[in-house]
Amino acid sequence: MHTSTVKILGAKAVDFKPDDKSGRHYDHVALYCEIPMDLSTGMAIGNGCETFNWQDSSNMALLRQFKQSDFPITADITFDMVTTGKAMKYVVVGVKLPIPPKAVA
Structure with a gap:
């Protein structure tokens, strides 16, 4: 496992089952992260x-x-690497978020 500090620019929840009778269930949060170019x-x-x-x-x-105004936020993301046998990808196994700012009364 590998931990990296990244800027999370935004996020979107995904939770759906396609009607193609495949039995697949997509259930995750897509994290849009700023990553340095090679x-x-x-x-x-x-x-x-x-x-x-x-x-x-x-x-x-x-x-x-x-x-919305808190973004981007900096977080520590822990990744694990997996392979299909043809391609390798990173899977997020943990996210350590910063402490949210207190609401001003």
Whole structure:
């Protein structure tokens, strides 16, 4: 497992079952994260945005503690690597969010 500190630019809950009789169930929070570009080739500079799936959509409640104006937020995300046999991908296994700002009364 690997932990990285990233900026979460935004998030979207996904929870649906397609009508294709496949039995699949998509249930996660898509985290849109700012990630540094690969500078090793000299063909890129700056940052990009990568989407990581954080299981399951109920995790959105943790992000709703923040307001729109709080974003981007910096979080520590723990990843695990998995493979299909052809391609490797990162799976989010944990997210350590900052303490949400207190609401001003």
